[in-house]
Amino acid sequence: MTGGVSPRWLPVRVVATRIAEGSVRATALVEEFTDAERRLRHLNAFVRHDGEEAGAAVEAAPEGPLGGVALAHKDMFHRDGRVTTCGSRLFADVVAEGTATVLQRLDVAGALDLGTLHMAEFAHNSTGHNAFLGPARNPWNPAHITGGSSSGPGVAVAAGLAHGALGSDTGGSIRLPAHFCGVTGLKPTSGLVSRAGAMPLSFSLDTIGPMARSAEDVAALLAPLVGADRRDPTAEPAPGADYVTACAAPVGGLRVGLPTAFYTDGLSPDVAGALEACVRVLERLGVELRPVELPDQDGLSAAQLVLVASEAASQHRERLFTDAPYDPQIRNRLLNGLGYSAQDYLQALRGRGAALAAHLAAIDGLDAVLTPVAPFDAPTLAETDIGGGPDAEALIQSISRFMRPANYLGVPALAFPAGFSRRGLPVGLQLVGRPFGEPALLALVAAYQRQTEHHRQMPPGV
Known part of the structure; x- marks a missing residue:
């Protein structure tokens, strides 16, 4: 405990500073996280917890901007010599050869790695159900879903089991757990973060990003990740942005659009009320809000589904017609991707450039667009169990509807x-x-979080 606040809950840069100064010991911090994981194991956040190994490896105050910051990551990032299950029985005993670029870059920044986190099998569902690992459980109410596919990162950050985590976002898989678990999560611009050494799902859409308690923490984790990588030809050179500094930038005069359609459909009173309250906070901060009519978002959502289904099926094609032990639900989702024709796929792929141009024209003069993540709060595990009733599939499909356009674009x-x-x-x-407008997003959310307390709340019993 430091000043009455456990270091588990300190902001990323604060804990790194205190470790460097010696007022917090990294070994003691790892012990505290390890004790918390044992106590909260019923939440099923971790696939593998390496807290004892991480603690033994810390001989002195770690160096670097993330020195001693305790992280854990979705179980899809390879680390040399460690099993990476990708949430599946198929890879339960497969030892990685080589380490993902993102993990290498966090290692260089001084971060500790507490282990691997729960995920949907092959990152291919949006709820947090997993027949192999069992379901991840929402720390705010364990009867409810976490969202997926980055289920473990959402739980670990919300429950104070790590300062932050890496997830992946192909159709909302960072943002959905952030929404359902009450944390902050960034789906970055395609190409901003290398994907080398990470499990592929959809090579056109996959992105890797950080999840943490606040925008400032997300910025601190993002900073060492960006930049070109010769192992991933799609990774762009670093744009030169200072993400940490961006969080302190004034937001008065920034312009945010409020969509007039699609993102307004079927909102629960809770989500609609949160949106209205957020608008009032942004207005007090001097942000200019204006209605915006976006191009056909249903079309973008449908095109995203074609891409992810087709590319995921291609990724798994050789195993799908064998006795490989896929969860039947995941196998069926992958098989559905084979139902699209080459023409369907190419039309969806070819349309991305024109769709982005139309989107940018619609938001000309705006810095961002504000939308809900999902129309409702977290459903229960029973409601989203595909075997639990005739309405489950429709509910599952509706969870990620608002997410897909950003992935497609x-x-x-x-x-x-x-x-x-x-x-x-x-x-x-x-x-x-x-x-590459991450600095504006971080500035806006950081300013909002300085005016509100939502991100500081802790689930009961953690």
Whole structure:
């Protein structure tokens, strides 16, 4: 404990500074996280917890901007010599050869790696159900889903089991757990962060990004990740942005659009109320808000589904017609991808450039667009169990509807806590930005979080 606040809950840069100064010991911090993981194991956040190994490896105050910051990551990032299950029985005993670029860069920055986190099998569902690992459980109410596919990162950050985590976002898989678990999560611009050494799902859409308690923490984790990588030809050179400094930038005069359609459909009173309250806070901060009519978002959502289904099926094609032990639900989702023709796929792929141009024309003069993440708070595990009733599939499909357009367009989107529902569950919103517009998103959310307390709330019993 430091000044009455456990170092588990300190902001990323604060804990790194205190470790460097010696007022917090990294070994003691790792022990505290390890004890918390044992106590909260029923949440099923971790696949593998390496806290004892991480503690033994810390001989002195770690160096670097993230020196001693305790992280854990979705179990899809390879680390040499360690099993990476990708949430599947198929890879339960497969030892990685080589380490993902993102893990290498966090190692260089001084971060500690506490282990691997729960995920949907092959990152291919949006709820947090997993027949192999069992379901991840929402720390605000374990009967409810976490969102997926970055289920473990959402739980670990919300429950104080790590200062932050890496997830992946192909159709909302960072932002959905951020919304349902009450944390902050960034889907970066396509190409901003290398994907080398990470499990592929959809090579056109996959992105890797950080999840943490606040925009400032997300910025601190993002900073060492960006930049070109000869192992990933799609990774762009670093744009030269200072993400940490961006969080302190004034937001008065920034312009945010409020969509007039699609993102307004079927909102629960809780989500609609959180959106209205957020608008009032942004207005007090001097942000200019204006209605914006976006191009056909249903079309973008449908095109995203074609890409992810086709590319995921291609990724798994050789195994799908064998006795490989896929969860039947995941196998069926992958098989569905084989139903699209080459013409369907190419039309969806070819349309991305024109769609992005139309989107940028519609948001001309705007720095971001504010939308809900999902129309409702976290459903229960029973409601989203595909075997639990005839309405489950429709509910599951509706969860990620607001997420898919940003993935298809390749633009950044930052999800953040914006309140709580009448059931006491978190409600999140997202700011969708321009390509490589992460600094504006971080500035807006950081300013919002300085005015609100939603992101500082802790689930009961953690």
